[in-house]
Structure formats: C-alpha cells, structure tokens
Amino acid sequence: MTDQVDAFLATMVASSRPVSVEYALTLVQEHYGIAARATRLTGERDENFRLTAAGGAEYVLKIANAAEDPAETEFQNEALLHIERSDDALPCPRVVRDRAGKTFIRFTDEAGATRTARILTFLAGRLLGSSTRSPAQRAACGRIGGKLSLALRGFDHPAARRTILWDVRHTAHMRTLLEEMPRFPLASPVRALLEHVVPRIERELPTLRHQVVHCDLNALNILVDPADEARVAGVIDFGDMVHTALVADVAVCAAELIPMDCSDPSEARASILDVSRAYHDCVALHQEEVGLLGALVAARLLMTLVIHEWHVQRNPGGGHFAPLEEGFMRARLKISDQLLLQELRL
Numbered sequence: 321m322t323d324q325v326d327a328f329l330a331t332m333v334a335s336s337r338p339v340s341v342e343y344a345l346t347l348v349q350e351h352y353g354i355a356a357r358a359t360r361l362t363g364e365r366d367e368n369f370r371l372t373a374a375g376g377a378e379y380v381l382k383i384a385n386a387a388e389d390p391a392e393t394e395f396q397n398e399a400l401l402h403i404e405r406s407d408d409a410l411p412c413p414r415v416v417r418d419r420a421g422k423t424f425i426r427f428t429d430e431a432g433a434t435r436t437a438r439i440l441t442f443l444a445g446r447l448l449g450s451s452t453r454s455p456a457q458r459a460a461c462g463r464i465g466g467k468l469s470l471a472l473r474g475f476d477h478p479a480a481r482r483t484i485l486w487d488v489r490h491t492a493h494m495r496t497l498l499e500e501m502p503r504f505p506l507a508s509p510v511r512a513l514l515e516h517v518v519p520r521i522e523r524e525l526p527t528l529r530h531q532v533v534h535c536d537l538n539a540l541n542i543l544v545d546p547a548d549e550a551r552v553a554g555v556i557d558f559g560d561m562v563h564t565a566l567v568a569d570v571a572v573c574a575a576e577l578i579p580m581d582c583s584d585p586s587e588a589r590a591s592i593l594d595v596s597r598a599y600h601d602c603v604a605l606h607q608e609e610v611g612l613l614g615a616l617v618a619a620r621l622l623m624t625l626v627i628h629e630w631h632v633q634r635n636p637g638g639g640h641f642a643p644l645e646e647g648f649m650r651a652r653l654k655i656s657d658q659l660l661l662q663e664l665r666l
C-alpha cells in the first residue's frame with residue numbers, strides 16, 4: 321500500500337516540465353484538427369488548457385502528469401462515456417475524439433517524456449467556489465452527487481482499483497505525511513483526532529457497499545448557473561474517481577461544501593446535512609453508512625489540511641496549493657472534533 325501511495329504522491333509533485341501553450345496548440349491541431357487559442361488553467365496533477373476554437377467552441381485539453389499510467393486516463397474517459405449513456409441529462413464534460421477516433425493521445429513532450437492527453441468539452445457556468453452559497457445550492461449538489469453515483473453504478477474498469485490518497489480509506493496514511501512535515505504547527509491535535517477516526521474507518525468502511533464514485537465534488541469542480549446559483553450547471557474533474565465506499569463520495573462532498581469561513585460546528589453540521597439529505601433522497605443510504613458519515617466527514621477535513629500542507633512544504637515552487645491560514649485550520653479541527661462527539665441523523 322505504501323508503494324501505491326508513493327506512486328500517487330509522485331503525480332502530485334512537479335515531476336514533468338510544463339508543456340508550453342504553443343506546443344499544446346500544435347498537438348491540438350495535429351491530432352484533433354482543431355485550430356484554437358489557448359490559456360492555461362490550474363491543475364493539481366493534470367496540466368489543463370482552455371481552448372477556444374475558431375468557430376467559438378470551447379474545450380479543455382488535459383495533459384496527464386508524466387508519472388500517471390495511461391490506464392487512469394482511459395478509466396476517466398470510459399466513465400464519462402458511461403455517464404453519457406446512462407443519464408445524458410447529467411451536465412458532465414463530453415469526450416472529444418482525435419482524428420483516428422481515439423479518446424486519448426500519447427505524445428512526447430518538449431522534455432522528451434511520454435505523456436497522455438485528451439480533450440473534453442468546456443462547460444459554461446460559474447465555479448461554485450465563487451458563487452453565493454445557500455442551503456438550496458448544497459441540496460442541488462447532493463442531488464447531483466446522488467444522480468452521478470446512480471449513473472456510475474455498474475461501471476467498472478481495471479484502473480478503478482487505484483490508490484487515490486484523497487480517498488478517506490487512506491486516512492491512516494496522514495500519520496506518515498505528518499511525520500514528513502516537521503513544520504506543521506497543528507500536528508498534535510490532528511494526530512489526536514486521527515487516533516479516534518482511523519480505527520473506526522478501518523473497521524467499518526470495508527464492510528460498506530462499494531462502487532466507482534466521483535469522490536471529489538468540491539467547490540472548484542462544480543459549476544453553477546450564474547442566473548440561478550442554486551442550480552448546478554456542471555460537474556467536472558473526474559481525476560479522483562475511484563472504486564471505494566459509496567458513502568465516501570457523500571462525505572467528501574459534504575465536507576468540501578462547508579463554507580470556508582464557517583467556524584461554528586452547528587452551522588457546519590447543518591451544511592453537511594443539506595448535502596447528505598439530498599444525496600440520500602437520490603440514493604438511500606444504509607443505516608451503517610449514515611452511522612459512519614460524520615466520522616468520514618471529519619476524516620476528509622483532516623486529510624484536506626494535512627495533504628494541502630504536505631504539498632505546500634514538499635513542492636514550494638508548485639504554486640497549486642497556497643499555505644492555509646492557522647485560523648481556518650483551527651476552525652476545521654473544531655468542526656471535526658464535534659462531528660466525532662455526536663453522530664449525524666438524516
């Protein structure tokens with residue numbers, strides 16, 4: 321398991337030289353026959369470019385980190401194609417095929433590394449993270465999360481059994497990351513909370529139902545309609561998708577949609593319930609899943625702090641993760657602590 325986690329971590333540090341915009345445009349023209357303009361987008365592991373074609377159509381070019389296995393790109397594309405077949409009303413990107421009809425290409429980058437790239441349609445909308453937050457918006461996210469899980473039910477791929485560090489199954493690995501971070505000021509309270517949560521997750525999670533889930537429904541992966549911000553206009557970024565406990569997906573979405581400025585544990589609990597109840601209306605959660613949900617949300621909040629800080633300290637030039645404010649981290653710890661004291665009731 322440690323080897324698999326290390327392999328995942330390799331895809332998070334800048335192991336490949338960035339592809340230039342000019343080179344990206346040449347690839348797009350040669351392989352897809354699309355003449356476009358391009359701007360660079362953010363990217364945790366993929367390099368992402370927004371493309372605007374001559375006729376105005378918009379796409380995203382996603383170039384995987386050189387350390388990533390092409391099977392993982394194929395897994396994401398196959399899932400998007402499956403979603404389109406199962407529920408074409410779901411607002412997810414569509415896979416664009418190259419001139420040969422393939423869903424991804426392999427190419428040699430400017431540094432000589434072999435890389436995988438693909439093009440998806442660009443979805444219009446405002447990132448949820450820049451919108452006005454509301455209970456109705458959180459419920460819409462819970463519903464779309466539930467619908468997505470229903471669409472993915474029955475989908476599988478060999479790469480689905482991959483190790484995604486962000487998956488709450490790997491909460492125990494946070495201890496190792498803490499050891500590698502001599503400068504993390506909140507290490508002791510985080511460790512104390514992990515002592516509570518890890519044994520429960522290790523005991524109970526493997527017994528719950530599993531399937532392929534999105535597993536990263538966060539405020540930068542959900543687009544809303546600018547004219548009605550409580551309406552979800554898009555779900556993107558299937559980069560953390562994995563075969564894991566279904567309830568992990570609910571926990572990730574509920575944890576990620578707690579507003580950044582929330583410091584009151586009872587407000588956080590209400591926010592978590594907005595998401596979870598709506599998800600539950602689409603995919604009825606089992607009693608054992610609901611029983612573990614609070615602990616999983618707490619785990620995700622802890623993981624976000626630890627992985628984020630680990631990344632900042634390990635990859636200071638990376639720029640993708642900015643250092644977190646101590647006040648924010650303390651508020652997240654307080655919310656986690658409270659979640660472990662009293663179970664959620666849907």
Ligand SMILES: Nc1ncnc2c1ncn2[C@@H]1O[C@H](COP(=O)(O)OP(=O)(O)O)[C@@H](O)[C@H]1O
Pocket residue numbers: 361362363364365366368380413440441442443444447540541556557558559
């Ligand atoms: N298909 C898309 N439609 C609209 N915006 C997109 C799309 N893909 C990526 N983006 C934009 O690029 C950002 C990073 O892309 P994403 O796929 O989420 O990568 P990461 O794994 O780094 O989070 C997103 O938060 C979003 O702003």
Ligand SMILES: [Mg+2]
Pocket residue numbers: 540541557
């Ligand atoms: Mg993203």
